[in-house]
Amino acid sequence: MHIFDTHCHYNLDPLATNWEAHWSKAQTAGVTHSIIVGTDIESSQMALTQAKSQKQLFASVGIHPGSLEDIFHPEMKPRDIEVILEKLTLKLTTLLQSNPVALGEVGLDYYRLRSKGLKREFLENIQKTMLIIQLNLAKTYNLPVIAHVRDQIDRTEENAYFDFLKIIEKYPPTKFVLHCASGPLAYIEKAIEMGASIGVDGNVTYDSAEHIRKIVALTPSEKLLLETDAPYLAPNQHKGEICEPWMISETAQYLESELTQNLEQIYQNSFSFFDLERNQVQ
Ligand SMILES: [Zn+2]
Known part of the structure; x- marks a missing residue:
């Protein structure tokens, strides 16, 4: 079995401290390639550094919606917010x-805002x-x-899932993946x-994951990607x-034996999604 882990955080604790050992162990379990995903500026920088050191590791850079509550506060003046946004973009x-x-x-992650009792309207914006x-x-x-999108599944008003679709419709990316897909069918x-x-x-x-298995069942096989999201x-x-x-x-074994998914197809999907030449990087 060979596996492409398309979403892993070797750049975050507790994996970051001895990430090379984790990468070696993953390789013995069949992982041939992995994307290290950034959640803020620092972890994105780390992902790039780690990816540079290994031919089969690649980096993704970006700012996770959950990181924003550490950067912005409702009492900030609009001009201060603008300055921070400009700096982050740079x-x-x-x-x-x-x-x-x-x-x-x-x-978009409104689920965390709710569970942590944060100022919703400000942070959603x-x-x-x-x-x-x-x-x-x-x-x-x-x-x-x-894309990381999360909300309470039964929340119909101003739902993160449908807010996300509205934004995607207006600013369509060439390709996108719903990482750790959840939400209404x-x-x-x-x-x-x-x-x-x-x-x-x-x-x-998980025994309770009937809904996620429904999501997998309705997804065309050429659209599935496998992820650990380790350390989570x-x-x-x-x-x-x-x-x-x-x-x-x-x-991976579970997908194959319990959900009759074709692992070779999923492996191939990873190379096409990230525009990587399979032979070139092996
Ligand atoms: Zn993640």
């Missing part, structure tokens, strides 16, 4: 010079602004987008119609533990 532009293979993870800025950068640099169907690929993670193996979302046998990148092999 820093991203510098990172984009180092040839990442994707832009992300970027998106900043998330939307930052998403649009980054979609424009993806377009300029002709990069696929790794109507949203998933619409996103696939708009060209989305669907990222599947270890949580598909360990598969069922390791639920509650730190997710280590090698554990993706258990998710």
